[in-house]
Amino acid sequence: VCTLIIVTGLPTSGKTTRARQLYAYLESRIGSSSSSVSPDSLSNSPPPQQAEPQQQSQPPSQPTSPPSTPQLQTKTTTSPHYRLHYISDTTLSISRTVYDLSPENLPAHVRSANALEKDARAAVYAAVKRVLSPRDIVVLDGLNYIKGWRYQLFCEAKNARTASCVLQVGCSVDRARGVNEGRLKRQEEKRAKKEKATEDAASSAEAEAADGKPADDDPEQEPYTPSNWENLVFRYEEPNAMTRWDSPLFTLVWDDDEAQTRQVFAQIWDAVAGEGAAKRVIRP
Numbered sequence: 593v594c595t596l597i598i599v600t601g602l603p604t605s606g607k608t609t610r611a612r613q614l615y616a617y618l619e620s621r622i623g624s625s626s627s628s629v630s631p632d633s634l635s636n637s638p639p640p641q642q643a644e645p646q647q648q649s650q651p652p653s654q655p656t657s658p659p660s661t662p663q664l665q666t667k668t669t670t671s672p673h674y675r676l677h678y679i680s681d682t683t684l685s686i687s688r689t690v691y692d693l694s695p696e697n698l699p700a701h702v703r704s705a706n707a708l709e710k711d712a713r714a715a716v717y718a719a720v721k722r723v724l725s726p727r728d729i730v731v732l733d734g735l736n737y738i739k740g741w742r743y744q745l746f747c748e749a750k751n752a753r754t755a756s757c758v759l760q761v762g763c764s765v766d767r768a769r770g771v772n773e774g775r776l777k778r779q780e781e782k783r784a785k786k787e788k789a790t791e792d793a794a795s796s797a798e799a800e801a802a803d804g805k806p807a808d809d810d811p812e813q814e815p816y817t818p819s820n821w822e823n824l825v826f827r828y829e830e831p832n833a834m835t836r837w838d839s840p841l842f843t844l845v846w847d848d849d850e851a852q853t854r855q856v857f858a859q860i861w862d863a864v865a866g867e868g869a870a871k872r873v874i875r876p
């Protein structure tokens with residue numbers, strides 16, 4: 593049974609896109625594997641403090657779509673057999689800047705460039721650890737680019753009497769870079785627009801109205817600075833299916849169509865529930 597699914601890939605390579613698709617897929621599978629009761633309840637609440645065995649206080653809510661809203665938070669879906677969780681940097685409010693090792697981009701009070709990223713990893717680790725169990729399926733969306741980090745997660749899964757698997761999101765460096773450049777450009781345009789609006793507003797009575805608006809920035813669309821992005825690609829440690837901690841290893845590439853995607857997701861579902869589910873039935 594592999595209930596921790598570690599998504600990994602280059603920055604802006606499509607990890608979140610695939611993680612959301614996988615979440616939706618698993619959600620429908622755990623929904624249909626529970627013949628007895630309860631449609632899935634989606635709670636948009638902060639991460640569950642502890643694993644509470646299927647308390648269904650909420651009525652069936654929202655379509656079973658993956659976390660697609662801009663302000664997505666750690667998500668949990670509960671069925672009689674499984675709870676499904678989505679954890680990412682965004683759900684934990686971890687900014688892209690924590691990966692930036694260039695000293696000139698550091699806030700003055702920070703001990704060292706690495707410290708921010710270490711703290712971020714500790715937060716992810718805690719969030720995963722809090723929910724991990726053989727009944728809790730965790731989609732961990734993130735760079736997860738350090739071999740030793742994936743090893744740590746692998747060990748933690750074992751500790752929780754479950755196992756981990758890795759979903760590698762494959763994408764050429766050039767395409768991924770293009771995505772980040774597109775986001776940088778959009779961010780720049782937005783900033784320019786905002787500045788202009790502020791200037792215009794300053795000379796009119798609408799100044800306050802414009803000022804009072806909260807920024808509608810989607811953290812999911814936040815670009816990496818070019819140096820941060822390039823450095824992350826440089827540091828990226830490809831998963832290796834020959835190692836225990838990177839296996840089973842599943843791969844999806846950018847151009848994989850829906851049929852191929854579903855096939856890989858079905859394999860992941862088998863790794864999560866196939867054998868494990870059978871064992872559970874047999875066991876007295």
Ligand code: ADP
Nearest residue numbers: 602603604605606607608609610771845846847
């Ligand atoms: P990451 O989470 O790795 O930073 P995202 O999932 O946010 O990457 O994807 C970045 C952009 O690329 C998004 O705008 C998304 O729509 C697009 N994208 C990602 N994967 C694909 C794909 N397989 N086919 C087409 N577009 C994709």
Ligand code: MG
Nearest residue numbers: 607608609733
């Ligand atoms: Mg992402």
